[in-house]
Amino acid sequence: MSTIDPATAEWLGKLGFKVSNDAPWVEALTHGSFHHGANGTGGSDYQRLEFLGDRVLGLSVASWLYKAGNSPEGKLSQRLNALVSGATCAEIAREIGLQDHIRLGKQAREDGGANSDNILGDVMEALIGASFVEHGYEATRDVVYRLWATELSGDVGKAKHPKSALQEWCAGNRRAMPVYEVVDRSGPDHDTRFKVRVSIHNVGAAEAIANSKGAAERLAAETFLEHFG
Structure with missing residues (x-):
């Protein structure tokens, strides 16, 4: 032992x-x-x-x-x-x-x-x-x-989740709902890096990279809102 x-x-x-x-x-x-x-x-x-x-x-x-x-x-x-x-x-x-x-x-x-x-x-x-x-x-x-x-x-979790915020932005601006896709996946199994793109028809797209698909989607939604929100 x-x-x-x-x-x-x-x-x-x-x-x-x-x-x-x-x-x-x-x-x-x-x-x-x-x-x-x-x-x-x-x-x-x-x-x-x-x-x-x-x-x-x-x-x-x-x-x-x-x-x-x-x-x-x-x-x-x-x-x-x-x-x-x-x-x-x-x-x-x-x-x-x-x-x-x-x-x-x-x-x-x-x-x-x-x-x-x-x-x-x-x-x-x-x-x-x-x-x-x-x-x-x-x-x-x-x-x-x-x-x-x-x-x-502190404020962890007090703000609305970026993906929810982006959906609300789409609804409020009469836009199509966001589409998320994994555009790249790299690294070993224990340290995989996901590159995710979120796009909204006739508005634009944003990308982000993180250690999990969910985290990359969140960061991509944040980036989208910073650029287009």
């Missing part, structure tokens, strides 16, 4: 993640590529803990939003989706230096896996899952609130 690196255990402790049993934390920080080639021949990766952590994060944030005011369900859902999104998880992961502690295979690391939004977001959720396994919901919720403090108290 793998043991956690002392420097990583210290880093987790400073964040509020107390390590009692190494196993879930090692698993949470391990990408599937780590168990191939020179690193080993088999073992667990973060996917199961990511699944669990995603639900714990969602419940924690939903509870905070419910208690924070009397916003209607639609507004609550809008903020929740933004606060627990892969992009937000990846942003927080970078802020705490998570990329320095992920266990990646040699090729995945050389391909930039440690800086992939997808991997960073997934491992962030897996750490939340590991905390839940070790210490339960309340202790994990409190760590989430500390790590997400700026986002919870």
Whole structure:
């Protein structure tokens, strides 16, 4: 059984993640590529803990939003989706230096896996899952609130989603609805880059690139509104 690196255990402790049993934390920080080639021949990766952590994060944030005011369900859902999104998880992961502690295979690391939004977001959720396994919901919720403090108290998710805003712009200006298409896809599976174009008939088009199709569509809609809105 793998043991956690002392420097990583210290880093987790400073964040509020107390390590009692190494196993879930090692698993949470391990990408599937780590168990191939020179690193080993088999073992667990973060996917199961990511699944669990995603639900714990969602419940924690939903509870905070419910208690924070009397916003209607639609507004609550809008903020929740933004606060627990892969992009937000990846942003927080970078802020705490998570990329320095992920266990990646040699090729995945050389391909930039440690800086992939997808991997960073997934491992962030897996750490939340590991905390839940070790210490339960309340202790994990409190760590989430500390790590997400700026986002919870800020404007993340308060503005209308760019794709919804663009649809409303089209309706208000009697234009055809926007059409999104992936015009290019590049990079390895763990760090895929999507180039998306959004176009509106007789108005114009805009393009954007991101680590996921959804994020690229959002950025393309933002760019379109900046140019034509």
